[in-house]
Amino acid sequence: MKNFLLIAISLILASSTLFTSCNSCKNRDEAKEQKRIKIEDPQSLTDEIEKHVYPLPTSAEVIQMLTELEVGYIIGVSNPVDNATNYITSKSQAINLGIYGADLSYATLYNMNQDVINYLDVIRELTNSLKMSKIYSRDLYDDIKNSFDNRDRLVEILTDAFNQTYAYLAENEQESLALLVVAGAWVEGMYITTNISESVYHVEGIVRVLLEQKESFELFLDLAEPLSEDPVIGEMLEILNPVKMVYEEVEDNSLTLKNVEDITAAVSSVREKLVS
Numbered sequence: 056m057k058n059f060l061l062i063a064i065s066l067i068l069a070s071s072t073l074f075t076s077c078n079s080c081k082n083r084d085e086a087k088e089q090k091r092i093k094i095e096d097p098q099s100l101t102d103e104i105e106k107h108v109y110p111l112p113t114s115a116e117v118i119q120m121l122t123e124l125e126v127g128y129i130i131g132v133s134n135p136v137d138n139a140t141n142y143i144t145s146k147s148q149a150i151n152l153g154i155y156g157a158d159l160s161y162a163t164l165y166n167m168n169q170d171v172i173n174y175l176d177v178i179r180e181l182t183n184s185l186k187m188s189k190i191y192s193r194d195l196y197d198d199i200k201n202s203f204d205n206r207d208r209l210v211e212i213l214t215d216a217f218n219q220t221y222a223y224l225a226e227n228e229q230e231s232l233a234l235l236v237v238a239g240a241w242v243e244g245m246y247i248t249t250n251i252s253e254s255v256y257h258v259e260g261i262v263r264v265l266l267e268q269k270e271s272f273e274l275f276l277d278l279a280e281p282l283s284e285d286p287v288i289g290e291m292l293e294i295l296n297p298v299k300m301v302y303e304e305v306e307d308n309s310l311t312l313k314n315v316e317d318i319t320a321a322v323s324s325v326r327e328k329l330v331s
Contacts, residue, residue, distance in 0.1 A: 114157035114244040115213040117264060118164050119206055124260045126251045128165040133158035134243070134330045136177040141331075145185065146287050149232040150329050152181045152220065153239025160213050161247055166203050172196065182220075185232070190219045231285045237275060238291050239329060244268070245298075246326045249319040262310050265318060269302045294328055297321040 134154050142148045155178050162170035175196050182188045195216060202208040217240070224233035248264050276299070282288045301317045310318075 114240045115160035115164065115210045115217075117244045117248065117268070118157070118160045119210050120260065120264055121248065121251055122164050122206065126261075128161070128167060129247075129251060132247055132250050133161060133170075133174075136173045138330060139177045139180055142181065145232060146235060148181045148184050149224070149235040150239040150291075152178065152185070153236040153241075154243040154326075154330060155181065156213075156217055156220070156236070157240045157243035157247065160210075160244075163199055163209055163213060164206055168200075168203075171199060175199075185224070187220065187223050190216055190223070231282055231287050234275075234279050234282065234288060235291060237278075238295065241268070241271065241275060242295075242322065242326050242329060245318075245322045249315075249322055262315065265310060265315065266305075266308060269305060272298065272302060294325055298325055 134151065136155075139151070139155070142151050155174055159171065159174040159178060161167075162174055175191060179188055179191045182191050195212070198212050199209065202212060217236075221233045221236060224230070224236065245265075245268055248261060248268070251261070272295075276292070276295075279288050279292060283292055298318070298321045301314070301321045304317070305314055
């Protein structure tokens with residue numbers, strides 16, 4: 056499986072020497088500016104999202120790992136569809152489009168037929184508001200329904216729909232909304248992962264998922280940093296800061312029980328802010 060949403064880019068070289076020479080400082084500044092120009096270009100951001108975020112694990116691929124670990128479906132862990140009426144700004148709609156996209160993946164990969172219908176309906180409402188309803192058409196539900204016995208195909212269908220979502224937003228000069236969708240999907244995927252078992256730390260595969268999510272989270276920060284002066288992206292980065300702080304405490308590419316508990320608490324607090 057592709058190495059996740061998200062893989063190893065280290066964003067900040069904390070131990071690097073600050074000033075080795077005037078020339079090296081100038082070169083770094085020039086490189087940073089070139090990167091800013093590249094990522095702020097709508098098509099370039101689309102390419103970055105398609106190349107990095109969703110060749111890293113999509114929420115569908117993360118949840119597929121949960122099904123392979125034979126972890127049961129938890130009723131009520133996903134964002135209730137009734138909450139959708141609360142999302143009236145494009146910012147909250149984009150964030151929760153990502154969240155509901157992860158919930159759709161969760162319901163789909165566990166063959167929860169009614170939940171699939173419910174989440175597709177609410178996603179269509181949000182995409183109507185964002186003027187991108189064609190992606191989540193009745194045909195998508197039919198494709199999902201006809202593929203319930205083929206999880207690999209389901210992951211492919213869902214990933215393609217998500218890629219189209221991000222690409223559409225970026226191509227229409229809504230790069231910040233595209234990143235909000237990514238953030239929402241990441242947070243919900245993590246929320247589901249950390250809530251599938253009261254003894255999550257003792258499930259080796261779950262710990263592996265959480266470590267891979269650290270790499271994907273760092274990549275998201277890398278993509279979002281050039282747009283950090285955008286108010287909605289700046290606010291999102293501030294909301295995500297508790298997760299960043301917890302992951303910065305992880306050492307030696309392994310998780311302690313305290314790490315897992317702290318990650319679970321941080322993700323829960325962030326997710327509460329995004330769905331409320």
